[in-house]
Amino acid sequence: MTTSSNAVKLPSNGDGLTAAALDELAQRLAPVVAQHLVNCIDVGNAPLQKGSDPTMKINRVVTINGEKRWIHANTEQEYAEKLMQLCGGMQQAPAQRHNFADYANTWFDVYAKPSIEKATATTYKRQITRYLIPHFDGISVEEITVDDVQRLFNDISGTKATKDKVKIVLNMILDAAVEDRLLDRNPLKSKRLKITGGASKVTEPYTQEEMRYMAHNLTKIVDSSDRMYFALLAFHPLRLEEVLGLKWADIDIDAGIIHVRRAVTHPDRNRPEVKDTKTAASVRDIGLSTIALPQLIPGKPDEFVCGGSNPLSYTQVRRMNDRIGKQLEFDGAITPRRFRTTVLTYMTAQKILSWPSQQPDILRLPCA
Structure with missing residues (x-):
């Protein structure tokens, strides 16, 4: 000894x-x-x-x-x-474990939801319920490893953009777990992780022939409210939510200017929500297309151009797009996001920097 x-x-x-x-x-x-x-x-x-x-x-x-x-x-x-x-x-008391689903939902309800836009909160919640909870079902936060995280992204089919949305939410949850001392290190910070996926589908612009066809056949759209909506949507570089957010006070017909000041979104897939534009730079003034001008029937300054006293719901917009496509006898689908891409594409091709003095050829076609 x-x-x-x-x-x-x-x-x-x-x-x-x-x-x-x-x-x-x-x-x-x-x-x-x-x-x-x-x-x-x-x-x-x-x-x-x-x-x-x-x-x-x-x-x-x-x-x-x-x-x-x-x-x-x-x-x-x-x-x-x-x-x-x-x-x-004495037998050591077992360490407390934290169920991932409970921890993630608590993080969302207490820290995320109260401080972000409703549309963003809806996206976060979708990532948690659709991807994170099913994958980490029955696992405690303390047990999550780099391998578990890699398997999550391996199992998600879809584009890289889809996986990145999941990554953003999971990263915030795991950072909170590190702060709460449930994990020594965030597994998402590992250099071993490989998150890959296909490219997002490119939004194809409408062809010049398709745009000319729609411009020449505007009068086939029966309802004047439908025509105003479509003329603003199809012939301006506007997002759908920006078109829906326009009020008559935002349209200066004499000067030929549209003032973009707000947006209307549908985070719950039906009820409209009036909010700020997507970015600060989205607050802007653009020229009013000469194709759209004859279709506009001004209303009260504080009324929405599309909807009147209340903005249109998601269902109303979807049905209106279907109705317009049928009345135009257009072979393709009326897809709102394609119009903005189309106008911006032709503006870029023709090196157009300002309106109304300059407009793409497709926006100066006669409606007859």
Whole structure:
């Protein structure tokens, strides 16, 4: 049997360890005790003794893992040894685990949803319910590894853009877990991860022939409200939500200018929501197409051009697009996002930088 060269002799007062020695012992044993002792509370800082005789028995209560225990000793040294034995013999309480689904939903409800746009919140929630919870079903946050994250993205079919949306949400959840000390490191930060996917489908512009056909056949659209909507949508570089957000106060017919100031979206796939434009740069003035101008029948300044006192719902817009396509007898589909791409494409090709002095050829066609 050998004696460790690192052994330290602690000072004694003859009856046991001094108070200073006990403090030093506690510091040295702290790492070992931490492995076994959970919520160990010494009740009372001074030993409970009867009489003044230092050889009398010590009676002290400690709480270990929620259970109270009495320790009886004649000296502080004996008390310390019995405390260590008791701690070593107690079964360590199991570490608390956090179900991923519960943790993710709490993060969304408490931190994400209250501070972001409704449309963005809807997108975040979709990533959580459609991809994250099904993949991490039954797994605690503490158990998530780089392998688990890689398998998630391997299992998602679709474009790289789709996977990136999932990554954004998962990254915020795992960052919160690191902050809460449930994880030492965010697995998404690993250099081993490979997130690949196909390219997003390119929005194809309508051909010049298709645009000319629609411009020449505007009068086939029966309802005047439908014609105004379509003329603004098809012949301007506007997003659908920007067209739906236009009020009559935003259209200066005399100057031939459209002031883009707001948007109308449908985060719940039906009820309209009036909000700011997509970006700060989206607040802008653009020229009014000479094709659209004759179709406009001005209303009250505070009314929406499309919808009147209330903006159009998602269902109303979808049905209107279907109705317009049928009345135009157009072979293709009326796809709102394709019109903005079309106008911007021709503006770029013809190096058009400003309106109304300059307009693409397709926007200067007569409606007859």
